[in-house]
Amino acid sequence: MKSYTKPSFHLCFTKEHLESIATDVLLSISRLWGGKGNESRASCVRRVLNGLMDASAMRAAMTGHDAETRAALAVIKEHCGAIRAGTLEAIMLAYGYPITHTDSEYGYGHDASRYAAKLINRGFLLCETYDSMYHSYGRYSGVNKTDSVYTDERLLAYIDWPVKVQPLPLSPVTIESATTTLRRPQHVLLDLMAIIQALVDMKGLSLKMSGEVRLGDLRQFRKRLSWTEDQAFSGRKFPRIAEAFITTLERCGVLQSFGEVLTLSLAPEEFAQMPLPRQVSLLATGFIANERWNEKDDTFSYYMSPLLTARTIFFHSLRALPAGGQFYALDAFVEAVYHRLEDMLDFMSIHDHSRPSRYGLKEPEYQAALREWRRKNMPRLVSSATPVVEAILTGWPYWLGLIELGTLAEGSPALRLTELGEAIFADDGSASSWNAASIEPDSGRPAWVVQPNYDIVVYLEAISPAQLAFLEQHAERRQMETHTAHYRLTRESVYRGLEGGATFEDMLATLRDGGQADLPQNVDRELREWAEQRKRMTIRTSARLIAFPTPETRSLAMEAGLEGAPVGETYVLVKEGAQIKAALKSVFGLQAIPTIDYTQPPAKCLLIEEDGTLKLEKDTGDLLIRGQLARCAEPVDAAHWRITAASLKALRKAGGTPGMLLAFLRARAEHDVPAMLEIAIGNTLGARDVVQAETVFLLRVTDKKLYTAITTSPSLKPFLLDVPGPDTIAVSLARLEEFKAKLDWLGVKLAPFTPVENRPDWRQTVRDAKIGQRQRYRY
């Protein structure tokens, strides 16, 4: 799969990393670059770094290696330059390379990756885990299977597919064609274009602080694509599909985050122009390394690592399916892969308590026990793994049209590679020829028919990717069948297409060319009307206006060659790209011409009072401030406005929100916006604060003993409404006289209430009480 385009890695061997490596390993690495093995550490590092800068040295270093090494490096390239050591080993085993497993002969260290250590010693890889750098890679403590290894991207420029893959020993099975399902390449292409268009229309996805897409945007993304949360395709469930696509597109670099927004890193046309195998390969590089989504219905992290490993290994194992377009039973496929993986089953977290222990056994005895255990338990392991592998394969590989699924007579699943799958996995040049043969339009046939009711019936065999991209941009997709798709031209879709930059004449021409016929008269007429309507109103988001002090000076400037349209009595809307200096200089001489840029933060010019009075402290000359003030407040005089309940009500009617108004005030205020005003704005424009209120008889009791006696007394409890503070008791007015009589009986004298500055703190009182309680327990 050489055709992915946008590697999202920028990995290279650094001086710091090389200097931290054990001497024996460093000497070994430098041999790749002509080192003799007897140089100083510094010269080894220098030799490696110089070699990586020299194209001819790199070519010499990367040529003439055996098929196994080239395959390993090609796999790493497919994984954007970095991969877990154990995953690399498992993939190589799945490809049928008998890489040696000598780990177990020591009886410990079975998590070490001898294979990755070998590639490191040969100078191709480094281990990302810093701790490992202090150890020699030749030893078992060097690289663990869970460690990530990486290579220098400059080396990978000399590595490419195809690699030799030993086909799995599988027997074909017979399948009733009625039981098979596959996603045709046209459907895949159509859906991919729809996804890209949805992202274009949404102008990116907003991110939370955690880096995840905001739920509202996720919902909107799903809605635009008419997806449910767990969308099914031909009965095959694709769990949390929106999250799957967003995280995968981000992983393969099609989506990139800019601040708090995730946006497309390439134009939709750029994506549409890629051949389908290239688009599919691009997504494949994303999903095999996507750690933020799994095939389970939840996001429980326990499943993430084993599932990711299994997904990666079984996706690569598809490449080892025998060629010839035959179906194979899924459980036979899983079993064949398991037999190749052998020891790596542990790495895939396929643990079993019945597995023999090493304790007390010599290595040959242990290996014999292990073989016997595998013989007995393999059917059980395979049957428990098959549903997981089915979930993996019915997700991405099925959606991307790489595999066709079927059901055997007894009901168990089977699979085979589709033509697209074979072309991509074989990657012997057939991928590009496949594109031409299978999806290039038949120029003799029309790609669609535009009907008088604005529906467009699209013939999927006859449409080109560029035409599909055009339709996604200019029409609404309604329905999709095996050989046809139905779109409809609507005001909104045509408007969206024209806003995307297409000219009206081009749009008409493309519609006519695709149908190889003129458009129905009513459709032609209506489209022209929509285009005309669009000309009647223009929003310029970044216009350049020049305000003149008098109509006369404006006339002089225009006579002096100022290019633009006069607006009102004293303004000129300057033509795009027009030169203005000479004309202004001819009128105003050498006077400096002030410029106000509205993309910059606005001038702070408002004094804001708690009662809503807004004072324009200084006139900054910008054209917006007075209009903005008039939208939210009532004018008092030339420099004062006041925010009132009526002005806020009018603002709410116009769609104003507390956030918008407060953002405006904060941007313009010379000081903080008073809290009282913020609350008034929030309560009037948004949800109202609710405050509980009651008329009560309030007691302040400073004597703790009396306070405790009153608040804990059963006879006084019915009179008490609340205990709002450690020295305050609220008494209901309903039986006040009766309560006063009780106090009188207690001999308590009532005095007038006087506010105090230093009140006891409730929280401190509670803390004291807890400390007292603990001390009582202790003693």
Place this chain on the structure above:
Amino acid sequence: MTSKTAVIHDNIPIIETANAAELDHLLADPAVGGAIVRRLAPTVALIDPAKIELLTARLLKLGHLPRVVAK
């Protein structure tokens, strides 16, 4: 700030309509009126920069098809 010289207003959002009646009609809508801060001429008005997207969405809802020009 009264100025005896010209002032250049850069990157200011405006709306232009084909005729004055159309802009009158738009300003009668509270939501559109809330986004337009000042009318400079019968067919040209200034838009609150924070409300360009709201205005565009509202215009589409009202059945207009405004051409949005970035520069």
